[in-house]
Amino acid sequence: MIIFRYENSFEGLLTLVFESYRLNLFPDKIVSDNESQTMIFSDTVSIVADERKAERVWKKIIEKSSKESANMLQIVFLSEHPEASGLIYDFCRLMVEKPYNIETDFSLEPVLKLSRLFNKVAAETARVRMFTRFQETSENTYYASFSPKYNVLPLCIQHFTDRFADQEWIIYDLKRNYGFYYNLIETVRITFEELPANPENGQIPESSKSADEQHFQKLWKKYYDSISIVQRKNYRLHRQRLPKRFWKYLPEKN
Amino acid sequence: MLMISEKTYDKLKILAGSAKYDVSCASSGTQRSNTSGGLGNASAWGICHSYSDDGRCISLMKIMLSNNCIYDCAYCINRRSNDHPRATFMPKELADLTIGFYRRNYIEGLFLSSGVLRNPDYTMEQMISVVKELRANHRFNGYIHMKVIPGSGSELINEAGKWADRLSVNLEIPTEDNLKFLAPEKNYESILKPIHLITDKINENREDRKRFRKVEKFTPAGQSTQFVIGASDDTDRTILKLAGRLYDQRNLKRVYYSGFIQVNGYDSRLPVLTTPPLVREHRLYQADWLLRFYGFGVDDIVNNEHPDLDLSLDPKVVYALRNPWLFPVDINKADYYSLLKVPGIGPRSARLIADARIHNHLNSYHLKKIGVVMKRAQYFITCHELGYSKTIQELKPEFVRQLILTGQKSTDAVQLSLFNLPVPLATAI
16 A cells, blocks of 8 residues: 655645556555654655646646636635645646546536535635634734634635724634734734634633623624524524534624 | 624524514525625525524524514514514614624624514615615625515615515415404505515516626515415415415515414414414425426416315325326437326426436436435336336326335335235135
């Protein structure tokens, strides 16, 4: 059994595709270097990420398929789904083998699975846009934190930068311990030494909140409770649309 | 200086509670980018920020400026004769509240409605001052949906359209006679006039923008309206006919259907309902979708023979059962719109099928993977597979109806009916 091990980045994965064709060796399994798996009776090839090689694969994808497929693969990679890298690799191989552009051939399993996974990542991105809740700090910065299922923060940042252009804000991924800070000019990636908020509910300490913050959270909860129509209660639909894993970060649900 | 005080809590509770029966909450249909240094934008597809216990999307802060009203409509919670807590926001207070919520990413914008204070024109003026405060003073570029008060003057509607993304006038009751009966102080004329006016303005604005470079948009997200379902005896045909006309002739973006909720139990003009007609409402929305996205006409769904929608099955299945000669559809050959007519195939799977079959003949395995609901679709399609299941041509429509209702597979069902026949024999042995 041949195993390929790549440096955990999209670039690393594309380099792996390149190397696999260069060595004419096609792995049975691919793992990233932060999955510590040791398999007996198997050859492991470690691939070092190389920008130029990755670039050539990227260009090939655009040439044989399209810019959209290339972007889709990159976004699927952010899902950190255990199957994601395998699917991306399979897609590249099918793409090389088939004489036509496979991007819409949903009778091929990897193509359909990739599009499903892409939809899931897109849905999580949308949920972050929906369920992000800012708290105003005493320094008038707006702070929000949560732990999305997939690593989608980079995909949402443009949206928040466009929308909240006249306020400083921080959005922080508690699970992956990094975030983005907008300082009225540009958005920069940041990492805190220790978590700035309580990971249980994403709330910053009372002492660092602005004077109005509690007011607005309470007003929002009041609004939320008043808008629901008792005669139409539909708990199942509610749960389906507002997944429980987000509840702890929402002032209206606490 | 913020204008939020203890009183704001009570007002919020009363005025949100009064506004909740308006079902529209869409924030879609416009794309407005932020101005430099301003706050907010509107995204074309709309964003929900929360969901209430009834599963409805909370996108806009839906609120009334005031729930005082000079009218006495039978179906309305805010009618004059109700003994009900009343409140009125100050325009600046409501604007501050909206901005505070928006900055925290709680909402996509504001949905502003109001009871009628003094007279329609005065009410419109008050509402416009809130919207102006937001747009001009707070440089707010988020979404604003404004109700138009029937009977208000055309200059005011004009003004409102300049600031708001969407305007709406609620028809509430689909026929004139029933409206007169339930809301004697309103008249059809005063509701239809603003709808026509807004459509004309939008068309005029579109022409102007083609010709001149700098023309402000007029209600870029168009207009919508709402019907109350089940408060009067109007049939689904009457409602959908009117909705169809509004879509075709008046270019409405959305028609909403709101199942009647008994809020004024004492009024004998109203039907007695213990629960709102949610299933009927759901079927109306399904029919509405068929009109807008599936290329159906009103007469395909409801007609003289069938004036009401079938509550037990969705309107697309009903259509297929009434028109069996259109089926089965060949998945590998039929055009996109024929695929859309098949129960169990929606726009998304129809698109996937049309894309995928270029490369490969599709069979039932592919269809399942694509997301076609085979439970319903199997009776109406043929695919690259012999005798996958019996179609509506072999089974009769009445039988297919039974199968879909009970959710059985055709093979099981056929076997069952075979075994049903010799029952006396079995007992004899």
